[in-house]
Amino acid sequence: MKKAQIQLMESTVVMFVFFIMIMIGLTVYSSHQNTRLEKIERQMAEQRAIETAKKIISLPELECSNNNAKTMDCIEIQKLEPFKQRISQNILYYKKDFGDTKATIKMVYAPALPQTVQKPAFFLNADKQTLFDFKSGGTSQKTFYFPVSLWDKRFVSEWSYFGWLKIEVFT
């Protein structure tokens, strides 16, 4: 083989190796970008789930108030049943607002009631009740638990029960 041919072959091999390395680099970069985009998408879904959960725990329809002073992390028991009915009459409105979400509320602790007083209507059948269920598919599920005071305004001053709000957001 002539010297010129050897040099030409050498250059070709160098070019080939260089090309292969560029290809590997591009593949690695694009796969990294894809992973990054998927991660961003997952984080955005989690952010949406957080926003929904925040919206539900501060629903004005359920908030406790005394002389127009709002109490944080509190739900008035007597507002639960009317709220459930209101949801069943305006499903589209609330579903649009909350998305694929399910909310369950549990009365964890309440002192024994006087004999003449019945359990609050919302918890008459069971201590754990579904507030609403808008689940319609969704593959990923984020579950949030929030402790809430459940105010029973049949007593003066109102009794406060310990409640456990479970919010499941499906994305």
Next chain:
Amino acid sequence: MKNSKGQLEIFGIAVIFLLFIFGLMIFIKLSSTKEENLAFNFMLEQMPSRLLQTMTETTTACQKKNIGALILDVASSQSGSDNAGRCTYTDNQIICDTVTQTKSKSELETVVKQIFENSLKIDKISYEFEIKMKDGCQIYTEKNPADGCSKAGKISAETFTLQSLKGKVDIVLKVC
């Protein structure tokens, strides 16, 4: 001259190879970065303060006093501590039930236990809860699991301080 050119080429290949390995290592490191669970972290951060707030306001069967008031009553009746650092008490506690002679300490323990068992514990959230005199004896303690948050990667904690007749009482909750 020919020999030194060959050495230079080998050196060039070695540099390219090292750069390639270096790039690969950066990629592996970037792609293996642990993803943050935003939703769980949000709940974890909110949980201790919300739970302590809600719990201290909860009405109990003991003369319809809330848990915060029961803690203050128990703390005000403490008289010292035993060898294990637990508080000892005088008989000056509120009597919750005149028939069974249940006192505020016993009622407090029953209610707090019920709250934790049916909330954090049932939903498999690890926690450590403690009621203690500031820099003093222990009134109540509970952990789930038995070693609490000692092995947890992320812990969220909150302390509420109440003023009793015998000094300050700390209510500490760690969730992990």
